Amino acid sequence: MSEYRQSPAEALSAVVHRLRARAPVETNENWAPSKLADAVQRVACDESLVRPLASGTGLSAPMVRWALRTTAESFTVDTLSRLRERAGLGGATWPETTNRMRLATVVLAGNVFTACLRPLVLSLLYEVPVLARTSSREASLAEAFVRSLPPPYDAACAITSFARDDDASWEAFFRHADATHVYGSDETLEAIRARTPIGTRFVGHGHGLGVAIVRADADAAVASALALDVAAYDQRGCLSPQEVLVVGTPRAGEAFAERLADALGAVEATLPRGPLPSEVAAASRRWQDVALATGELFARPTAAVAFDPSGMLPFGPGHRHVVVRVLREEDVSRHLATYGRHLKALGLGPSVPPAWIPPEVVPRVSPIGTMQTPPMDAPLDGLPPSEGYLAFVGLR
Amino acid sequence: MSREALARRIADAIDAGDALAPETRDALLADLRAYQAAHVVPYGRLVRGRGPDAAMPTDVFRFARVASHPDTDDVRVFRTSGTTSGARGEHPFADLSLYDRAAKAWASRMLFPEGSMRLVVLAPHEDDAPDSSLSYMLSRFETWFGTETTFCWKDGVLDVDALRHALRTDEPVALLGTSFAFVFAEDALAAEDTRFTLAPGSRVMQTGGFKGRTREIAPAAMLSMLAARFGVGEDRVVAEYGMTELSSQAYETTLVAPTAPRQLRFPAWVRVTAVDPVSLEPLPTGETGLLRIDDAANLDSVCALQTADLARVHADGSFELFGRAPGATPRGCSLAVEEALA
Numbered sequence: 001m002s003e004y005r006q007s008p009a010e011a012l013s014a015v016v017h018r019l020r021a022r023a024p025v026e027t028n029e030n031w032a033p034s035k036l037a038d039a040v041q042r043v044a045c046d047e048s049l050v051r052p053l054a055s056g057t058g059l060s061a062p063m064v065r066w067a068l069r070t071t072a073e074s075f076t077v078d079t080l081s082r083l084r085e086r087a088g089l090g091g092a093t094w095p096e097t098t099n100r101m102r103l104a105t106v107v108l109a110g111n112v113f114t115a116c117l118r119p120l121v122l123s124l125l126y127e128v129p130v131l132a133r134t135s136s137r138e139a140s141l142a143e144a145f146v147r148s149l150p151p152p153y154d155a156a157c158a159i160t161s162f163a164r165d166d167d168a169s170w171e172a173f174f175r176h177a178d179a180t181h182v183y184g185s186d187e188t189l190e191a192i193r194a195r196t197p198i199g200t201r202f203v204g205h206g207h208g209l210g211v212a213i214v215r216a217d218a219d220a221a222v223a224s225a226l227a228l229d230v231a232a233y234d235q236r237g238c239l240s241p242q243e244v245l246v247v248g249t250p251r252a253g254e255a256f257a258e259r260l261a262d263a264l265g266a267v268e269a270t271l272p273r274g275p276l277p278s279e280v281a282a283a284s285r286r287w288q289d290v291a292l293a294t295g296e297l298f299a300r301p302t303a304a305v306a307f308d309p310s311g312m313l314p315f316g317p318g319h320r321h322v323v324v325r326v327l328r329e330e331d332v333s334r335h336l337a338t339y340g341r342h343l344k345a346l347g348l349g350p351s352v353p354p355a356w357i358p359p360e361v362v363p364r365v366s367p368i369g370t371m372q373t374p375p376m377d378a379p380l381d382g383l384p385p386s387e388g389y390l391a392f393v394g395l396r
Numbered sequence: 397m398s399r400e401a402l403a404r405r406i407a408d409a410i411d412a413g414d415a416l417a418p419e420t421r422d423a424l425l426a427d428l429r430a431y432q433a434a435h436v437v438p439y440g441r442l443v444r445g446r447g448p449d450a451a452m453p454t455d456v457f458r459f460a461r462v463a464s465h466p467d468t469d470d471v472r473v474f475r476t477s478g479t480t481s482g483a484r485g486e487h488p489f490a491d492l493s494l495y496d497r498a499a500k501a502w503a504s505r506m507l508f509p510e511g512s513m514r515l516v517v518l519a520p521h522e523d524d525a526p527d528s529s530l531s532y533m534l535s536r537f538e539t540w541f542g543t544e545t546t547f548c549w550k551d552g553v554l555d556v557d558a559l560r561h562a563l564r565t566d567e568p569v570a571l572l573g574t575s576f577a578f579v580f581a582e583d584a585l586a587a588e589d590t591r592f593t594l595a596p597g598s599r600v601m602q603t604g605g606f607k608g609r610t611r612e613i614a615p616a617a618m619l620s621m622l623a624a625r626f627g628v629g630e631d632r633v634v635a636e637y638g639m640t641e642l643s644s645q646a647y648e649t650t651l652v653a654p655t656a657p658r659q660l661r662f663p664a665w666v667r668v669t670a671v672d673p674v675s676l677e678p679l680p681t682g683e684t685g686l687l688r689i690d691d692a693a694n695l696d697s698v699c700a701l702q703t704a705d706l707a708r709v710h711a712d713g714s715f716e717l718f719g720r721a722p723g724a725t726p727r728g729c730s731l732a733v734e735e736a737l738a
Binding site for chain 2: 278279281282284285286289290292293294297310312313
């Protein structure tokens with residue numbers, strides 16, 4: 001007697017059909033935002049997740065707790081309610097200007113483990129069932145979030161994982177998706193865009209970097225605030241500052257680099273860095289030696305800041321390695337423009353005018369000290385939160 | 397110690413060849429490092445931070461001038477062929493006499509032990525690539541070792557007609573070129589089904605990587621390909637390992653020790669060490685680590701260089717290469733961005 005077994009792709013296809021059958025996710029305005037906000041709070045406070053998350057991400061346990069807490073803080077009932085209202089979903093019926101999507105798929109990256117929460121919550125908030133493919137490096141938070149969802153959301157959200165070269169699973173993943181949200185490198189985005197069916201809305205969030213700008217008189221308090229931005233997620237996120245621009249003299253730049261190194265040293269007491277993978281440790285040593293030979297290096301046990309007078313030193317290997325360069329005020333805009341769409345976050349020190357931001361870049365702009373804690377309803381890559389979850393049609 | 401005194405000691409070391417005692421070489425290297433720490437600004441900074449034995453990462457040649465002399469005294473600047481970050485490394489020379497002395501001495505021993513012969517070169521002449529150290533060296537080979545020399549790489553492309561013509565000879569030939577040029581030659585010659593049987597005594601020297609200019613071929617496959625296409629035994633194919641940042645080269649021991657395992661060897665005035673990738677401390681003989689090269693012929697730049705190449709160094713000083721050390725891939729978004737911006 002033979003037994004029929006589903007292939008992984010067939011199993012995934014079944015999940016897709018089950019999720020689509022849940023569309024639109026039944027929602028009651030009175031409890032939708034609070035149920036979702038509560039689910040986020042539950043995983044954020046779940047101490048049992050800390051150890052596996054630390055193990056899976058390579059972050060320290062205090063860093064994991066900090067990331068969970070600061071991420072959850074922005075998922076408030078008020079914020080979620082406002083998002084629905086802004087999309088015109090606050091009333092009893094859907095606005096005529098909106099088409100209902102039946103399935104959104106999400107391809108998650110592995111560098112910032114909390115980044116999975118936003119797309120999952122947004123999709124459910126907008127009543128669209130969602131299927132997410134997790135990174136091979138870290139899946140436990142997304143899985144825990146799904147487990148924490150109450151009805152009806154628990155049946156409208158699923159997590160999957162399959163190999164990058166599993167063509168059949170990719171096809172099942174995309175075939176009935178109305179939109180797909182992809183996080184990853186440009187290479188990943190292009191590869192997945194090529195697989196996306198023509199009728200599926202593709203929303204890509206490519207990798208990028210953060211830059212901070214301070215004036216010459218930036219003091220130890222500014223350095224402390226910036227150190228938190230650098231230390232968060234061990235500088236592995238797209239919002240992580242890799243470069244600090246000091247508008248002033250070389251002497252001021254070098255002095256700020258040392259202050260920043262001291263501040264990073266102090267951060268270690270509360271938010272220790274995770275262990276360095278061996279290849280990162282080797283890259284760190286090489287980068288530090290190059291920095292030492294070409295400028296000034298301020299090394300601390302778990303961080304390093306290079307003052308780079310040449311203007312050519314490459315970014316560090318993440319994990320709390322920062323380049324500090326000096327620029328004239330009139331050169332800031334041109335310098336930022338060279339990063340183009342890759343500039344994802346811009347941290348501004350006191351008295352730094354937003355007018356320095358060139359029009360061709362659309363980073364998230366925030367005061368230094370808040371670069372890594374964006375509000376969940378903030379635009380991402382210049383796109384509103386509803387992008388790829390609601391399909392608007394023309395007004396009659 | 398003065399530059400002139402060091403130059404004399406280096407010349408003596410090169411002339412001594414295999415007779416150079418390791419202790420003499422190491423003493424020379426120590427004096428060179430001290431001189432360079434005092435006169436080469438980036439190296440001085442590194443030594444102040446890391447101590448007198450520090451080796452300078454080769455990347456520094458991309459971001460700073462590495463020379464003990466002002467640029468007005470440059471007689472030649474060799475440049476690297478570029479990397480993913482875009483910046484090209486520069487190695488300035490105030491005097492090429494030690495470079496020439498080193499290159500000639502070791503090539504005489506490892507590549508042309510029988511003396512001069514016909515040369516066929518799959519690389520640009522130095523007139524076409526004045527900042528290429530390889531082109532400079534091969535053009536010197538023309539003077540030192542060539543009875544007749546044909547350069548088959550012109551205006552950035554392979555001159556297949558010139559190659560075909562130059563290889564149709566009954567005389568032994570030294571066919572010298574870059575890996576990617578050999579791939580171009582293979583493609584062109586395979587398309588017309590042309591094979592050669594080079595005269596006994598011929599040899600093929602291939603050097604350098606591919607740097608994205610053509611498809612990559614594994615070393616073993618390259619060896620078979622060259623032997624089959626040009627009709628020489630694999631024991632007549634010699635790999636060269638050189639870097640713009642060096643003044644000396646390593647060759648495989650194939651021609652001088654055909655029955656021994658294929659291994660690279662620098663001359664006696666160069667010390668090679670496998671080091672731990674993080675501490676940069678020397679590893680026990682036979683362990684794989686990052687290759688540190690101390691080249692005594694680098695007088696006016698820095699003799700102690702830290703490469704990012706993985707290697708195993710044997711007790712006799714020969715070494716095997718295992719490619720570049722793996723990059724720090726898990727470092728998050730910035731790596732991808734840096735590569736995208738390059």
